[in-house]
Amino acid sequence: MNAPVRTQTETPATDFARRHVGPSPRDVEVMVEAVGAKNLEALIGEVIPPSIRLARPLALPAALSETEALARMREIAAQNQVFVSLIGQGYHGTVLPPVIQRNVLENPAWYTAYTPYQPEISQGRLEALMTFQTMVADLTGLPIANASLLDEATAAAEAMTLARRAAKSKAAGFFVDRNVHPQTLAVLETRAAPLGISLVVGDPDKNLEPEAVFGALLQYPDTFGAVRDPRAVIEKVHAAGGIAVMAADPLALVLLVPPGELGCDVAIGSTQRFGVPMGFGGPHAAYMAVRKGLERTMPGRLVGLSVDSRGNPAYRLALQTREQHIRREKATSNICTAQVLLAVIAAMYAVHHGPEGLIEIARRVHRHAAVLAAGLRRLGVTPLAGAIFDTVTVPVGDRQADILSRAREARINLREIPAGIAGPEAAIGIALDETTGEAVIEAVWRAFSGGGALRYDEVAGTADPRLPPGLVRTSAFLEHPVFHKYRSETEMMRYLRKLSDRDLALDRAMIPLGSCTMKLNATAEMMPITWPEFSSLHPFVPAEQAKGYALLADELSRMLAEITGYDAVSLQPNAGSQGEYAGLLAIRAYHASRGEEHRTVCLIPASAHGTNPASATMAGMTVVVVGCDRDGNIDLADLRAKAAAHAEKLACAMITYPSTHGVFEEAIREMCETVHANGGQVYLDGANLNAQVGLARLGDYGGDVSHINLHKTFCIPHGGGGPGMGPIGVKAHLAPFLPGDASRPGATGAVSAAPLGSASILPISTMYVLMMGEAGLRRATEVAILSANYVAKRLAPYFPVLYRNGKGRVAHECIVDPRALKESTGTTVDDIAKRLIDYGFHAPTVSFPVAGTLMIEPTESESKAELDRFVAAMIAIRKEISAIEEGRMEVGASPLRHAPHTVHDLADDDWSRPYKRAEGCFPDGVDRLDKYFAPVNRIDAVYGDRHLVCACPPVSAYGG
Incomplete structure (x- = not known):
């Protein structure tokens, strides 16, 4: 952690940050000039209040190349030991079909x-x-x-x-x-x-x-x-x-x-x-x-x-x-x-296995379990349950330690069950899965016998099925054709390709969603997650088998603590919403430890992300809404008044910073001081951390706890809507109340099933920080801010930018406001969003945090050329709206209202619209060779809710 920090001029030719950050150094100069700033540092000074600026470099290891970072991850992974884990508890070995892994x-x-x-x-x-x-x-x-x-x-x-x-x-x-x-x-x-x-x-x-x-x-x-x-x-x-x-x-x-x-x-x-x-x-x-x-x-x-x-x-x-x-x-x-x-x-x-394949797998697993139980009975050990599917639990008393030890010598983990849990005696659980073979079952018998071995085939003939007759399934399942069509790998591969071709993801184009930080998920970052040393461990293996994960968690936690200014980090929350919840539980436990259980009021600005009030309610708090002014800032007077009015019961305030409106509010320190002065804690929502890394730290200017969206700022990909990770950082006084084992004094208990949440994706964020280093992380933040201001500046003559700070700047995102155009032309924000599809873009965030607006976050990963392509599309759409304003086109007949245009429009024999087919399907600036076509036209949302269908149609719907 104390390795020297390379400066920007000392970075090697293999520097990963130069590929993560989209605009080239020359592009940055042009963009800085376009926004009217003296230089990039001057722009940052106009965006981030001087009162919260970090005055020193982050104390992070020197940046590694991709090769060096992967080698470091190999060192960490090698400290994990991959045993056969028959522990069960809802976690099982499985076989990921290679065609699904790769595709x-x-x-x-x-x-x-x-x-x-x-x-x-x-x-x-x-x-x-x-x-x-x-x-x-x-x-x-x-x-x-x-x-x-x-x-x-x-x-x-x-x-x-x-x-x-x-x-x-x-x-x-x-x-x-x-x-x-x-x-x-x-x-x-x-x-x-x-x-x-x-x-x-x-x-x-x-x-x-x-x-x-x-x-x-x-x-x-x-x-x-x-x-x-x-x-x-x-x-x-x-x-x-x-x-x-x-x-x-x-x-x-x-x-x-x-x-x-x-x-x-x-x-x-x-x-x-x-x-x-x-x-x-x-x-x-x-x-x-x-x-x-x-x-x-x-x-x-x-x-x-x-x-x-x-x-x-x-x-x-x-x-x-x-x-x-x-x-x-x-x-x-x-x-x-x-x-x-x-x-x-x-x-x-x-889909790959179909019902017959699943039945075969399930029967094989059950057959193995029945044979295992029969063999254990031969060895004088009687399973607790007669009717089982895949798991055999046996009381073993004081033999438990010896049996577990012999199993581990054979590189097999069994479940250790203390006395009084499954019965009066200590017991051992053995959960079989689709990867379990006959050799493993024989090794388990040897662990129990301590010497002589049983042979699988000599026991198998005496084993009876262990399913209770009254609970054997007779009903059919997976009858839809999709579960029967793709048996060859050729067909399966093509099916997966067909589905992905219908989507628009970051591999095709910029996704300029505000608040969501759709940035590069680099290939090198993704590679370790499929290594067996990370992917094949059961979450409850003995600690000595998971030393690599312990090291990974320690390194990432320390780097996140340094980046955020907090003293301790918990990696357990496996989503941003879970991080919010865990942070609020820590606050409640802290107050309770001081005899102030009555502190249950949570102040939340009206502009907050909707999960904030939902999380507060789940944590047993009462939400009091704080107003915002016309500029989108938290109304400081209202915050003071409500903090004072609820001082006796104030638990905390939840503040998103920079704000949901995309602005660094100047009075953030005063807000935090106000909450603290009235006995509350400050929860700073880390959703917009990508605007701060290397430039400001949440824990330095008043935050007591924050969640950190690893799937935004730290490059875990969104995956179509998950997975995510939402670790929380806390100041020292809240550290005893981090989530974990409820038996630990002060701990708030588990918020996710596994101790490290979604542990196998933590290498992604670790790789990102290791490869970027301090200078790279700071550069990424600066360019993210520059890109947002560049887009705001370019679009301002065409769409009003709703919120800026006192110097006319936005943070890492900007909100453009087409609401007046709806009043004058009938053009809706949805019309603009759908028309952007024709230009090959995912829409920005629609109608959040302000209904009828578009929130744009370009991130640092998009090149200037891609930013310019997006800006050109927005300008072209504005010109189409002008045609409606000037009476040259009715909104209902316009390309905007008919967007997105599909191949059905391209092939329509009856084209009677007042604009040319090419104008709708191939708007200006769109490369016809690489044109993305949405597979469907605009979807009727109301119809879908009125006629709710949430499963594939039954076979009868397909006719004879």
């Missing part, structure tokens, strides 16, 4: 895409997510599934709060099967406490008092492998007006009666074992499926089927699209992301 996980057409808020250019990933939803609905036997959640444990917590909203029962308790996965229980405990939910943990058959709870969570099969019939318990819950939730293993559901057929209301779980590596805990796509009637209270994203302007079917997000921005503190959840890339992998795994 999805390692393909920038998939991993650089953004959330499908512009559905016309997202049809490929939306179709893949519809396939995911169909897969989940079929396997669970419930009609409606969402497009993924963050992990199984947080999905269980979301199901708990859904049950509270939907249940007829008004009881305050929620029952949890004592045999759920322990990490699930840990997250439930964290989530329940601030909401006043009383968890009742016990045996569903013995301890459930239905009248005392509004719902119940059952594990199927349970964490120790037992498969029990839940129907009687579900009936009791329903009779008392409660909601029944089941956490179910999707591979087990291939062979077991699905939750929907058992009467369950909500099913949740993880699709990790559908081809997604364990990755020391993530990222993995959790799922949620619900019975009819609960779809409008379901958290997360839901892909639905609608129609476009030609009446052709088209996919879009339905119902919950950005509900946090609409309902704010009344939102059903703070989740604004999903695990799209991982959901796509899981869906394509099902």
